[in-house]
Amino acid sequence: MANNNNRDGMSREEAGRMGGEKTSKTHGKDFYQEIGKKGGNATSENHDQEFYQEIGQKGGEATAESHDKDFYQDIGKKGGEATAESHDKDFYQEIGKKGGEATSESHDKDFYREIGKKGGNSRSDD
Known part of the structure; x- marks a missing residue:
């Protein structure tokens, strides 16, 4: 040993x-x-x-x-605030565009119909 x-x-x-x-x-x-x-x-x-x-x-x-749900909410909030402080409107427009393009490549018209329907229903519930 x-x-x-x-x-x-x-x-x-x-x-x-x-x-x-x-x-x-x-x-x-x-x-x-x-x-x-x-x-x-x-x-x-x-x-x-x-x-x-x-x-x-x-x-x-x-x-x-x-860690629990509160931990992830807390670090998510901190990360979002830090990102907001270091990026401008153009950054968010660019990542939004990229996300939209990626989503459109992986989903069909039925997907958009379904989420549109859900969104419309949730507004009518308000």
Whole structure:
């Protein structure tokens, strides 16, 4: 069995924690941004799209298990507000146009009749 203690009798976990604390006291935000960028570049060179899809799916599932509807509403609202602050009317017109084109390519006239009917019915219920 492997010995998880270093020369001072300290566990690897404890030594790592202490090293991390020391590093955080001696380095600022720029240091962490730089090493994060290097790590991200190295990861992207060593992994393909399938890897990112898999870890994204796992992360999404883990998040869904630990958060409720209110969490998603809150982050959606924050994301929408941030997007609104950084984009203008032209941006929304462009993404609306792209969305409309994508929808028209994947749906037929019956789809539009149905959603038009539902929309008309919902207005008459008001």
